[in-house]
């Protein structure tokens with residue numbers, strides 16, 4: 001049993017430095033599907049979106065662009 005919201009909750013606990021909401025543009029390299037998500041940037045430049053995988057089950061091959 002895996003809680004799907006675990007990564008989002010972890011992000012909330014990791015707000016150490018100036019953070020903010022940013023827009024993330026994610027494009028799947030396998031099927032070309034595009035996702036526009038709102039993410040939360042933490043103080044280390046990591047952006048948490050809660051995005052897990054594409055519709056085609058691709059989990060790691062993405063072009064990710066921060067629109068902020």
Ligand SMILES: [Zn+2]
Nearest residue numbers: 028031054056
């Ligand atoms: Zn895909």
